[in-house]
Amino acid sequence: MSERLLNGPKILSWLNVRMYxxxxxxxxxxxxxxxxxxxxxxxxxxxxxxxxxxxIERRYPGVELYYYFLNENRVNAIAGRVKPYKKVFVVGITVxxxxxxxSMFYNQVCTSTxxxxxxxxxxxxxxxxxxxxxxxxxxxxLLHEFTHIGRGHIGYLESIRxxxxxxIERCSLKNMGILEVNSRIEDDHENFERKLSECQADTYAxxxxxxxxxxxxxxxxxxxxxxxxTKIEDALAxxxxxxxxxxxxxxxxxxxxxxxHYPPPMIRSGMIETQLxxxxxxxxxxxxxxxxxxxxxxxxxxxxxxKIPQSTYNLTQAYCEFRKHVLPHIxxxxxxxAAFMPQNIR
Ligand SMILES: [Zn+2]
Numbered sequence: 001m002s003e004r005l006l007n008g009p010k011i012l013s014w015l016n017v018r019m020y021x022x023x024x025x026x027x028x029x030x031x032x033x034x035x036x037x038x039x040x041x042x043x044x045x046x047x048x049x050x051x052x053x054x055x056i057e058r059r060y061p062g063v064e065l066y067y068y069f070l071n072e073n074r075v076n077a078i079a080g081r082v083k084p085y086k087k088v089f090v091v092g093i094t095v096x097x098x099x100x101x102x103s104m105f106y107n108q109v110c111t112s113t114x115x116x117x118x119x120x121x122x123x124x125x126x127x128x129x130x131x132x133x134x135x136x137x138x139x140x141x142l143l144h145e146f147t148h149i150g151r152g153h154i155g156y157l158e159s160i161r162x163x164x165x166x167x168i169e170r171c172s173l174k175n176m177g178i179l180e181v182n183s184r185i186e187d188d189h190e191n192f193e194r195k196l197s198e199c200q201a202d203t204y205a206x207x208x209x210x211x212x213x214x215x216x217x218x219x220x221x222x223x224x225x226x227x228x229x230t231k232i233e234d235a236l237a238x239x240x241x242x243x244x245x246x247x248x249x250x251x252x253x254x255x256x257x258x259x260x261h262y263p264p265p266m267i268r269s270g271m272i273e274t275q276l277x278x279x280x281x282x283x284x285x286x287x288x289x290x291x292x293x294x295x296x297x298x299x300x301x302x303x304x305x306x307k308i309p310q311s312t313y314n315l316t317q318a319y320c321e322f323r324k325h326v327l328p329h330i331x332x333x334x335x336x337x338a339a340f341m342p343q344n345i346r
Pocket of ligand 1: 148
């Protein structure tokens, strides 16, 4: 499986030639150390590739998905269709994202507040908690990109594109100003559709993230010393919420003004966390809402202690506009993008 992942020649040439994106390969000698950047990357990719394939095979028969780490220092993630193959897709996360999250969760986040608040006391030490924070943020990034594929956004946005940007999807924490200049689109309709697609990607990613909370809880429950599974689930829900919210605190520190393609980061985090609760409730018939909210609150405290700058624009006003003009239209996008969803591509 990993052979196929690393050696898919058509994907490599597509990334190199079409996207100008060199691959970053983790250092295999560190494979055994899950707390190193390389070790985490190897284990994360291996576990997730199989899980994603399972989801894809169930939902979208015939689709091939590859995912890579890209050798770029910016915090970016991309999703794209590998032309001329109709059902071959690629998701890339930059090594810059890995490094920034690793630095934040291992070096800067003082996890003691977090650890003391977790319902499953003693289950996580500092390293295990940091690893789990990494895991959930990276999973969210992946699921967000994956949704752009699954919901037909890539083909649809291509079909309405007024000018050709070089990259299909870019998310950036650093150098956002430069990227905005490069990828700015003047067309209002296109900007709006793009924003809806980002909201949908966040919504689905949050919902699917609950599957990964449950999956990790099952894994931990098997190996831990008789703690009730619900306690483990609650603790993981808190860690997942904390992780995603901290990621968006970072995004917010880079968003000095409203972005044409994205709602404000705090609104995005709210959508994701709400969907995480919903997804879990649907799956396990039990509410984790309280723990999700607690996780977000702790993330806020950590962001303050890390002195991550907050937005300067009016969030209440931004939320009112979002609720009035964006939120009611998110689902409508599916009708327009339906022809481009993998199961409908002929
Ligand atoms: Zn996106």
